[in-house]
Amino acid sequence: MGSTNAEAMNAAMSxxxxxxxxAALQQTEGRGRRGRAWESPxxxxxASLMMVPDAPAAGLAGLGFVAGVALNAALARLIPAAAIRGGIDGADGTAGGGRARIALKWPNDVLADGAKLAGxxxxxxxxxxxxxxxVIGIGxxxxxxxxxxxxxxTSLATLGAPFDAPSVFEALAESWVECYEIWNNGAGTSRIINRWRQSAxxxxxxxxxxxxxGVLRGIFETIDDxxxxxxxxxxxxRIAIAAGDVHFGTTATLR
Known part of the structure; x- marks a missing residue:
């Protein structure tokens, strides 16, 4: 398939x-933020989910956080908690008061051991x-x-997680149902963002x-509501940022 997002949007316009x-096992024309190519062997x-929500337009961006929380939860269930090591580039997450292998990187990535696992x-x-x-595209x-x-x-295979794409999709679809219900057409956005924040x-x-x-440097304090x-x-x-590319740790201190 060329792009699941393109297929989903074509269906929406029809x-x-x-x-x-x-969903597809391979994309030949996948893309990420700002039109960047995203390789998908x-x-x-x-996977792309197409929706026509009955929610105020101003609140639709919250669906990106719904997707992040759902994907984070699905991947955390699939990847064993053992053998935890420090995150690359200082990008560890937390869970239960300790380090977590899976963490959300603002605005739209999921990390495993500090490396990008999903977007x-x-x-x-x-x-x-x-x-x-x-259209919510997930790779x-x-x-x-x-x-x-x-x-x-990184990849699930590299992490020693022996799952195939259909198994990951099944876990994602189940998590999505739960998180979408919490979002509740925008009424539960603060609850979703609080969950996102806990895994940041x-x-x-x-x-x-x-x-x-340009580049803004400082301390990452939080994600607001x-x-x-x-x-x-x-x-x-304290500066609120709506869009940008984020770098942690050593990369953040380079001048």
């Missing part, structure tokens, strides 16, 4: 009622009937991770955020 998954999971891409488009279609490195990236990436990588660590106007990254800069100002 009048599909939504709540439909589009055969055996990895590419999420949220796209929206107005349909001919005036309603907004949302999981099941059998292999892309090489030559400017950041570390890098809170309290040095962070560098690449934005269109609107889903913004809150960074405290060197002068003590």
């Amino acid at each position: 009048g599909d009622a939504g709540k439909t998954w589009f 055969h055996g990895n999971l590419a 999420i891409l949220l796209e929206a488009q107005k349909r001919p009937d005036g309603r907004t279609a949302i 999981v490195n099941v059998v292999a991770a892309p090489e030559g990236l400017p950041y570390p990436a 990588a890098g809170i309290g660590a040095e962070v560098a955020v690449q934005r269109g106007d 609107a889903g913004h990254l809150i960074v405290r800069d060197d002068e003590g100002h």
Whole structure:
């Protein structure tokens, strides 16, 4: 398949009622944020959920956090908690008061041992009937991770988790149902973001955020209830960031 997101959006524009998954074992035209290519060899999971929610347009971005919480929960169940090691680039998460192998990286990645294991891409488009279609694309490195990236990436196979893409999809679909019910057409956004925050990588660590106007460095304080990254800069100002590329640890301190 070229792109599950493209297939899902085509269905939305053709009048599909939504709540439909589009999944593939390989994508030839996968993409990530800002139109970046995302490699997906055969055996990895590419899945897109198309929805036409009955929720205020301003709250639809919360679905990205629903997807993050659902994917994080699914992967945490699949990957054993044993043999925990320090996260690459200072990106450990926490669970039960200790380190967690699986953590959420703002705004749309899932990390395992600090390396990228999965990514999420949220796209929206107005349909001919005036309603907004949302496509939530999810890619999981099941059998292999892309090489030559400017950041570390890993796969379930590398982590010693013997699961195939259908098993990962099944776990994801189950988690999605639970998290979507909590979201409740936007009424439960704060509950979802609180769950996201509890699994966030890098809170309290040095962070560098690449934005269109340059790089902001400081301490990653929290995610606010609107889903913004809150960074405290060197002068003590708390800055809310709606979009940007995040780097932790050593990378964050490079000048």
